Amino acid sequence: MKQTTSRELYDYWDRVRRGRPAPRRSDIEPSDIRRILADTFILEVAGRENYIIRLAGTRICALYGREMKGDNFLDLWSPEDRNALATLGTAVSEDAAGAVVTFSVATAGDHSLTAELLMLPLSHSGERYDRILGSVAVGERPYWVGAEPVVSQTVVSLRMIWPNERPHFMRRASDRAETGVVIPFALENRRRHRHLVVLDGGKT
Template structure:
């Protein structure tokens, strides 16, 4: 995590969840994250898989020069929208936070890099309900906020480990002898001739 907003939001979220997989939406106190609030947004998990933005704050809205509330989070991405949908499902299914690199380009201008943070939230005790996120850039050019960006591109992705200390981890069961012998076996490949499509 390179951006201060990313680190602060992750630290706040991590403190709220304690030993749980994710905190509840009702636990989020905007005053506690006021220094990074303008870089934050909240996504709803809907039945249609559109992932509408429930909240989007000032700096996030300024990037597109409009209020994004109610708009699909996937619409903010170009060809990567299917990958971003899969990332959101990973965040919710695995209750795992993700940090990603994103980039936008405007013709005739240098690319602008952003850091994206996605954090799972429960809502009224339900999992797969909300995702808290931030989108922060460093050294943003003067045109950001004056000219709307069109789309973001996903550049990198990292799942933030929820690893527990080794002493807390359960021991892995020992593999049976049959499985051990198979692991040493030479892999077998089969070539299947196919026609031209």
């Protein structure tokens, strides 16, 4: 995770889950994350191809130039990337994994920027992970954000975070040489592993 927003949200999510694979939806208090609330969202898992945006922060809506509530999150992506994001959603909602996606966006005015997407599992019913808490973060917000809506976006890299792992930024320097750290993967080198797309290459 490179963006401060992503790290802050993950740290909060990790605290409130209290050793469980994921916290409950009711554990999330918006006032606890007020500084980054405008960059956060919640998805309802309604099926492998249906991730309904139930809440979207104001900075996310400004980036896309519209109110996002009720949209299918997967509709934001190209057909190829849509399948990859659906696979990530399955890992988050079935295996309580976290996911970090670096992606580029382009606007109608031919501007572009790189953003970081974080996806973390939540339990709404108490029996399954049927909500996803996430954030969309950019380093610096250029002048055109809010004036030129995003018209396309492309995945650059993916990382998975399994329930018993600590993200790279939370590990002590002496721990980082150990195996099992979160590894970013280049999209060019793919293979299948169970229901996941495993992407080879890259460094933390």
